[in-house]
Amino acid sequence: MACRIHILGAAGAGTSTLGKALADRLNVAFFDSDFYYWQQTPQPFSAARPKGERIRLLQEHTARHEGWVLSGSLCGWGDTMIPLFTHVVFLRLDPDVRLHRLRVREQQRYGDQILEGGSRHANSAAFLDWAARYDDGNHSLRSLRRHESWLKPLSCPVVRLDSTRHSVEALLTQLMQWVSPATGR
Template identity: 30%
Template sequence: MRRILVVGSGGAGKSTLARQLGERLALPVIHLDRHYWQPGWVAVDAARWRATVDRLAAGDAWVMDGNYGSTLDLRLPRADLLVLCDLPRLVCLWAAVRRRWRYRATGRPDLHPGCPERLQAAFLRWILSYPGRPRAHLLAAIAVHAPRLTVVRLRSRREVRRWLASVSGQ
């Protein structure tokens, strides 16, 4: 495993899992949120975003976390493994609220400086809707762009811990 995508619902622990995988496998970690959001929560324009993701995904080895459905066509064919953090909605919702509280003064390490942690109604609605349209879009993209890609679907914090413990740098 040299190129691993970590995707799933907001609050599911994608960034944390990506960091842990990167450490365990000695792979560089790419947090897509850090590249997409500029200071003040300003999104990069679509053309620049696709060029950035294309450049990042062309690397020889990485653990990349983030959904960004508009770039799945660039990332999926290059991945060796996709880890889907598919935790229950309420677990993700609670984690997002906890994360907002934890990083209220400092900002998250996986975000660009100048993007203080925030919690907006639209984000909470997206978490609650994730098992529907967003996950279906992901699964459809896999079928089109990487039908032979190995997918590990983790449905609980316990499954995440057990799977991570089974991963070795060998």
């Protein structure tokens, strides 16, 4: 049986990194929810796709593959995918480490554009503020509370991993043992 695995967590927790590595290890397709959520515009992450279009694209792309790994958060727009999941991974990371990663990533992606007076300063500051509210936020935003509520009714197996003290390789080892009955490995 092919695995169809969803990996979710806070922005900066490493869901995309782990998702790509797991898809490579399982030799299946990899998808990132950000590709579907955001329109591909000259200013990245600035215009959301209409909900119906997101879902249609995601369903079309995943339907072409028997197995896949999908990273990111679908809460609030992608619940139609839930019946397809064979496994769900909830990835956590120490908030200070996570926010440091996000600040570094913003600097690497946009350079001086995120500095005071730069063309992406306001966007970057708003994004980092939003990401900082994950652990204490309410259901109205991508938050720990919202993810925990979303996970409760799932009928597929859910594993919780902490990437604070574990390398991607160590997390992969844990995941491969967890999904091996489904993959026949």
